[in-house]
Amino acid sequence: MLPPVSATGERGRRGGPSRPPARPGPAVEHRVISCVRFQKSAATRFFRVAIVAWSVQVARAGLCGSARGNLFSPPGPVRGPPGRVPSPSNGRRMTTPVSGTLSRTAGRGVALASDIAGEVFGFQGEATALPGEFDLNFHLAGTGGDIVLKLSPESRRPVLDLVAASLRQLEGARLAAAIPRLVPPVHRGDGSDLVAHVDFDGNPHVACAVTYVHGMPLADLRPRSMPVLEALGTLLAQLDLALDGFDHPQLDREFPWRMETAADTIRTRLDDLTRGQDLVAATMARALSRLEPVRDALPACVIHNDANDYNVMVVPSLQGARLSGLIDFGDVARGWRVTEVAVAAAYAMMGLPDPFEAACAIAGGYSSVLQLEEAECATIVPMVALRACLSVCIQAREMALQPDNAYLAVSQEGAWQLLDTLAGADWRIAEFRVREACGLSPNPGLKTIVSWAGRAEPRAPVMSPEVLAHPCTLDLSVGSPELPHPDDGPLDRLVADRTAAAGATVGVGRYGEARLVYSDPAFRSRGNDGDEARTIHLGLDLFAPAGTPVHSPLPGTVVSVVDNGTPGDYGPTVILRHATPDGSGFHTLHGHLDRATLGHLEPGAHVDAGDLIGWLGDAHVNGGWSPHLHLQIIALDPLHDDGQQVAEPGNYPGVALQRLRTVWEAVLPDPTAIAGLPVATVTAVAPAAQPVLRKRDLATKRKTVLGSSLSLSYDDPIHVVQGWGAWLYDDSGRAYLDTVNNVPHVGHANARVADAIARQSRILNTNTRYLHSEITALADELRAHFPAPLEVVFLVCSGSEANELALRMARCHTGRDGVVCLEGGYHGNTGGLVEVSQYKFDGPGGAGAGPRVAVAAMPDTYRGRFRRGQGMSDAELGARYADEVGQAASRLAGGPGVAAFIAEPILSCSGQIEPPPGYLRAAFEHVRAAGGLCIADEVQVGFGRVGDAFWGFELQGVVPDIVTLGKPFGNGHPVAAVVTTREIADSFANGMEYFSTFGGNPVSCAAARAVLAEIRDRGLQSHAREVGNGLLRELRALAERHPVVGDVRGRGLFLGIELVRDRETREPFAEACTYLVNRARERAVLLSVDGPDHNVIKIKPPLVFEEGDAVLLVETLDTVLGESALRE
Incomplete structure (x- = not known):
């Protein structure tokens, strides 16, 4: 099979532009000004060079983009067309102009801008210079809000009147996001103008002010949100509707960015290009051949005409980015309606592997308000291509005029990349995608072909x-x-x-x-x-x-x-x-x-x-x-x-x-x-049902037949139908890297385990009251992994059963009832285990600790009571936390007494907490001194996962009295175990029979034996150590790049990443974890959240997790941690 001609679309159809007829409208009743292009005076050019400085405030001002850049490259200039610095609409003219001379220095200019804002517009605030190709722009922040002040040459008055008139037309319109509002001068003569005159280096200028539109430029948003682009399409349609009936003499003016005359502009400037002339010429010809047949069928209206990615303002959020506003009405004109969509799409598409997805989102949003016609859908991609050609051609001339302006060259890379992508794409497929997004059948000719065939x-x-x-x-x-x-x-x-x-x-x-x-x-x-x-x-x-x-x-x-x-x-x-x-x-x-x-x-x-x-x-x-x-x-x-x-x-x-x-x-x-x-x-052999429909039906059925307390992972759950190795596959065949399922220890669908289960199932499966060799063979193989005196095996079906049995043994052996457990500990889902799981009994729906339980502090050296960096050695930290266990045991001494201390060698639900060295040894000493037994819960930690040892307790150099095993033992098959000493096993045999119907059945034993054989024969313990150590190094390097990462910890393939709002305060950042795991899932990497504060990413993949899988995981984490929602 051939790979797709492109990741998203293929090549296509052609046409050509024309000027739409003028539409009548009401007479203009007021004069106002805003930003449009004009020939720069020498003084203006000098001042711009003196004060232009890229600043974070640029984006926040709602005027233009901040420094061009993203998380993967150094900051740089805007990508938009030359002279496209967005600017405000403005106010009416005073009959008595304010005069003043702006200094040729940036500092003096900023000071005078503050003076003008206060005297003319009654706004008190500190001014900051903003970049502008032709105008002088300032952002002023005050107690009553923010405004943007613009100083423009008198020569631009006619177009500025148009812009202000259009903003007046839009006052009161119900829009999906904000637009600038005109700020009138404090003193007006006849009340008809919103413009104040000032003198700048002997040249007459006009001053205007508009409200500040909050947000950051869409250009800087990571990732490029499709819901935001859909909302942008909706806003543009709302604007076009609200401008219906509006008229002004300047709506039909000639200017380089008009789509109807784009071909003429490109032809006249083609020789300005120093590269890519053939590409631009061919792209233009291709676009025109698709536009020409439908030019007369394209509806015209008044359009904003410049929704580039530095004029679109957004607010990133952990709940999803939202569209906050649209600025710069300097290009408002009468033109083809579909131009509105195409211009926005051209910039939204830049830099995306699948750029047509962005175009479809905008077109779909627009059509939800104003249905695009078939001819319009056919011309969106050609118009995108023309806009990109315009951009590089106009920019080339500006670069010739300003050879020292480095940002002009850098800013055009996005347009060149888009042109390259368009050249290799089938525009027919792209058109079909746009049609589908707009609610039309993708291929209008399909029905005829299918019917005839x-x-x-x-x-x-x-x-x-x-x-x-x-x-x-x-x-x-x-x-x-x-x-x-x-x-x-x-x-x-x-x-x-x-x-x-x-x-x-x-x-x-x-x-x-x-x-x-x-x-x-x-x-x-x-x-x-x-x-x-x-x-x-x-x-x-x-x-x-x-x-x-x-x-x-x-x-x-x-x-x-x-x-x-x-x-x-x-x-x-x-x-x-x-x-x-x-x-x-x-x-x-x-x-x-x-x-x-x-x-x-x-x-x-x-x-x-x-x-x-x-x-x-x-x-x-x-x-x-x-x-x-x-x-x-x-x-x-x-x-x-x-x-x-x-x-x-x-x-x-x-x-x-x-x-x-x-x-x-x-x-x-x-x-x-x-x-x-x-x-x-x-x-x-009718086509199979679409996966999305099956998923929807399954989710509905699940809500009907299963209890509501049974939760699902991710905001958009996955319908998993197959697994293999460290990968899961949904019903559409999409592969997800599984970094969290520690149950399929030796890999999903492991052939050895599956064959062992199938083989034994065909021969015998019965309870343990009969003799069969599988149970004794498994017990022998398991005992070989334990130090003396741990030698007696009890087989059960789950980790919860194993921990219940362990507690029962401890109480029987000691004659006491009390249990010491740890903060954040979780040991199973039965009533008896919830009683000793602080993670549950102090959590939602819990009843708190009962009289038989004493809770010791979690041995967390990152955010616990005793921390690294407080002047204590690791050994001292271990001893201090172990003392907490001793104190908990003392609290039980006068009541139920201490039967047991139960703990995971590395705490899982507590947030993948590895205790400091010496902790378990000292803690065990305290418990045994109080007459209790020590239970190591290895349900999640064991079977080589930690890499440096087969069991987690071995990392601490201790031997527990009882060890419990579960999850990975059968690679998903229900088998678990308790391993203890002969002495404890004998004391448990007190006349009351212990029997588990399915515990130790032949099929379960065959599965467990296959798991042990896979760990041994494939060297999975050493594999976990090598891959885990490398992964841990990369994750710690990742933490250096992302301040939201507070701590990285763990052993082997049992790792945790703790996210915090502030590294100094270590305030948990649970919302960031939720965002991260859902975004990683969208990128086909499965993660999960853990910890009492729900702010730890747990990483516990199948042990067949490869180095390449670790690379993909780190790359995904790096990408998501660098997204705007986690950086702002």
């Missing part, structure tokens, strides 16, 4: 009737129980077994299935939230022996006969074109053929329905697949778009991304109807 005559089966006579459907979907284990190689066995069992002559692979068989990197692409894989099969597969003849289903013309020989691709492939009565036509692709096919047909040859076009190839020649025909319909020209090549000859994608499934189904419709299968089979 289903009833066309003459027709013939693609294989002989004898081959197709007895088909059987193969389930190749993600989660299919029929698929062979990934270790078992290709699908040949499945195909052979299923077809033989069904007595079938051909196996049928369904259209629309989500599959995991596309593992080659060619099927992966970069999305806006990380890598993603194409998994949705958009063809029909017919499995038959190699050499089976393949026939044309319909009359047609041979377009190509090509050997796509890359492993995982189609191998020899034939593409045919079939004419339709309306002349549109469509194509069929026949892939995975034999090389003999290559010499059988020639491009341009005619074939009739039923003509031989080739033979099935075997895995050596067909791309490495089991012999089969991949048949698909292609509802557009797969090679050319209006004469421009948009794909590799003889190839076309046959597998799509789930999120683009609907669009690609409109390009590659179901070909089952033309294959020649029996009618009953056509019904049986």
